[in-house]
Amino acid sequence: xxxxxxxxxxxxxxxxxxxxxxxxxxxxxxxxxxxxxxxxxxxxxxxxxxxxxxxxxxxxxxxxxxxxxxxxxxxxxxxxxxxxxxxxxxxxxxxxxxxxxxxxxxxxxxxxxxxxxxxxxxxxxxxxxxxxxxxxxxxxxxxxxxxxxxxxxxxxxxxxxxxxxxxxxxxxxxxxxxxxxxxxxxxxxxxxxxxxxxxxxxxxxxxxxxxxxxxxxxxxxxxxxxxxxxxxxxxxxxxxxxxxxxxxxxxxxxxxxxxxxxxxxxxxxxxxxxxxxxxxxxxxxxxxxxxxxxxxxxxxxxxxxxxxxxxxxxxxxxxxxxxxxxxxxxxx
Amino acid sequence: xxxxxxxxxxxxxxxxxxxxxxxxxxxxxxxxxxxxxxxxxxxxxxxxxxxxxxxxxxxxxxxxxxxxxxxxxxxxxxxxxxxxxxxxxxxxxxxxxxxxxxxxxxxxxxxxxxxxxxxxxxxxxxxxxxxxxxxxxxxxxxxxxxxxxxxxxxxxxxxxxxxxxxxxxxxxxxxxxxxxxxxxxxxxxxxxxxxxxxxxxxxxxxxxxxxxxxxxxxxxxxxxxxxxxxxxxxxxxxxxxxxxxxxxxxxxxxxxxxxxxxxxxxxxxxxxxxxxxxxxxxxxxxxxxxxxxxxxxxxxxxxxxxxxxxxxxxxxxxxxxxxxxxxxxxxx
Numbered sequence: 226x227x228x229x230x231x232x233x234x235x236x237x238x239x240x241x242x243x244x245x246x247x248x249x250x251x252x253x254x255x256x257x258x259x260x261x262x263x264x265x266x267x268x269x270x271x272x273x274x275x276x277x278x279x280x281x282x283x284x285x286x287x288x289x290x291x292x293x294x295x296x297x298x299x300x301x302x303x304x305x306x307x308x309x310x311x312x313x314x315x316x317x318x319x320x321x322x323x324x325x326x327x328x329x330x331x332x333x334x335x336x337x338x339x340x341x342x343x344x345x346x347x348x349x350x351x352x353x354x355x356x357x358x359x360x361x362x363x364x365x366x367x368x369x370x371x372x373x374x375x376x377x378x379x380x381x382x383x384x385x386x387x388x389x390x391x392x393x394x395x396x397x398x399x400x401x402x403x404x405x406x407x408x409x410x411x412x413x414x415x416x417x418x419x420x421x422x423x424x425x426x427x428x429x430x431x432x433x434x435x436x437x438x439x440x441x442x443x444x445x446x447x448x449x450x451x452x453x454x455x456x457x458x459x460x461x462x463x464x465x466x467x468x469x470x471x472x473x474x475x476x477x478x479x480x481x482x483x484x485x486x487x488x489x490x491x492x493x494x495x496x497x498x499x500x501x502x503x504x505x506x507x508x509x510x511x512x513x514x515x516x517x518x519x520x521x522x523x524x525x526x527x528x529x530x531x532x533x534x535x536x537x538x539x540x541x542x543x544x545x546x547x548x549x550x551x552x553x554x555x556x557x
Numbered sequence: 558x559x560x561x562x563x564x565x566x567x568x569x570x571x572x573x574x575x576x577x578x579x580x581x582x583x584x585x586x587x588x589x590x591x592x593x594x595x596x597x598x599x600x601x602x603x604x605x606x607x608x609x610x611x612x613x614x615x616x617x618x619x620x621x622x623x624x625x626x627x628x629x630x631x632x633x634x635x636x637x638x639x640x641x642x643x644x645x646x647x648x649x650x651x652x653x654x655x656x657x658x659x660x661x662x663x664x665x666x667x668x669x670x671x672x673x674x675x676x677x678x679x680x681x682x683x684x685x686x687x688x689x690x691x692x693x694x695x696x697x698x699x700x701x702x703x704x705x706x707x708x709x710x711x712x713x714x715x716x717x718x719x720x721x722x723x724x725x726x727x728x729x730x731x732x733x734x735x736x737x738x739x740x741x742x743x744x745x746x747x748x749x750x751x752x753x754x755x756x757x758x759x760x761x762x763x764x765x766x767x768x769x770x771x772x773x774x775x776x777x778x779x780x781x782x783x784x785x786x787x788x789x790x791x792x793x794x795x796x797x798x799x800x801x802x803x804x805x806x807x808x809x810x811x812x813x814x815x816x817x818x819x820x821x822x823x824x825x826x827x828x829x830x831x832x833x834x835x836x837x838x839x840x841x842x843x844x845x846x847x848x849x850x851x852x853x854x855x856x857x858x859x860x861x862x863x864x865x866x867x868x869x870x871x872x873x874x875x876x877x878x879x880x881x882x883x884x885x886x887x888x889x
Contacts, residue, residue, distance in 0.1 A: 227748040229788045229825040229861055236828060243827030246834035247849050282823035416559040456561045488820045490856045491614035493561040495575030496568060502578035517579050524822045529561055554886050
């Protein structure tokens, strides 16, 4: 294993110290492993809290800031954060209007966030939860009952975050978050595995001429192994899976994320985006907004995920609203 | 070779089409391979033009936009763009106040930009050139007479770009660009090689327990091979090399870039940044501003480069000025 780390057990602590040093606009509670906005939550604003195992950076800490999350709780690499940590975070950011938990659908996360919601209720903090489960590749998987939550998390956090910033109440923000998730579908392909610091070796073996089609963000198996194909063919496979699950009619508008899984060069992500845009345009589907880059990663995995959100005018307006976080910033 | 591409010879063309589709605020001249701002250059504003081989994305096309570059000319992967391409770009963006060429110090780039400057002069376009040569690892190298140009390019483009946006004349913008370069030092370490689409295999072999210390952004050899060490020890080596070349006194202010070379997870970059910040802080040197992420990459190379710019108040103010590009955006 070759990594820029001090010790496998120190990665999260050291990285959080780095986040604190790099981003004075964030506050890092090193002891509890909670990242919040340095300025706290405006009184009366619904707070958004997310979290999950580390190794997916910039998710979630990189999305804390004006117009997006109020708090992020990272667990150890590919390991759920714990309920006490989430409770600490929820209490820290509750501005009196309640807290929305944004939870990627992995069993550990779901159980721990559920317990945290119960603990928060006992402490007088109102919590709503949205589960993100956008990955159409497999129904259940190693870490999951039901679909996995992946790239749509960025859409949910951005759009619901903008609505919360505008002063919407908890039920309204939660409903929008659910609507964005329900409108989003993802599919990923990996060319290599990834290596966690604790394991020290790749999570799976992938022959030099094969790819994992439908891979998960922890390297979970997908639908099948295939011989490597061209970017155009790979995009066709991914888009077919997405559109089979949620057809898009001519004239509909979308937000598209072409996401690198950590080890994929940006030039390749643009090659992929070109195929996605061309394919959707040929179907008279509009790519109204897009992101191309590393947003929901799997450590050093060479891979790409594609997320398509069928977006209405309200979602697009909220997407365009100002956001100021380490990983997404515009309009401010 | 496993890559998300259609064919090795189509990578640049496809990626440029992807950039055009993803960024309506940019204009991509596909035939001439030139990226400019969609809105063109404001009359009387000095234009900034950079370029170089592809494979270093987001450099340079990702830095085209308000407050930074006016044009970028990508060559094929790790191959200089050509003078005619640069001339086309210069003529496209000249707003009557001249064009600053920002050239990383690689022999091919230097020769081609020099010829383009001569051609531009014949066409009545006034050009000044700044060479970026910040990499202290080696004096000469495979591609270079003199030091290589790497991470400081981001600082030069940002700070000189802000000055041009404020209306400074060509001589003033060029002088600032040279001052930023002269104030910046870089050093990189690689854990793996990178694979160009044309070669189809890694540019060099690196044993499973070794790293290349002082590596270049095309995988050029550095100072030596060493056994892998901790992030703390690696940062100490890199910072020693940088500070040996440009000592920093207590109380001085810096802009620091911890840059991933394409295949390094963001969580590791934050581990590295933490060590850099702690080391500089212990010397009473201030990290006044910072960037942590993939800005000047080497395709899929797992590696990190560190760039430190000794920044005065004017540079810091220009750094903070609004910028709106695909890869850097704030204040707008």
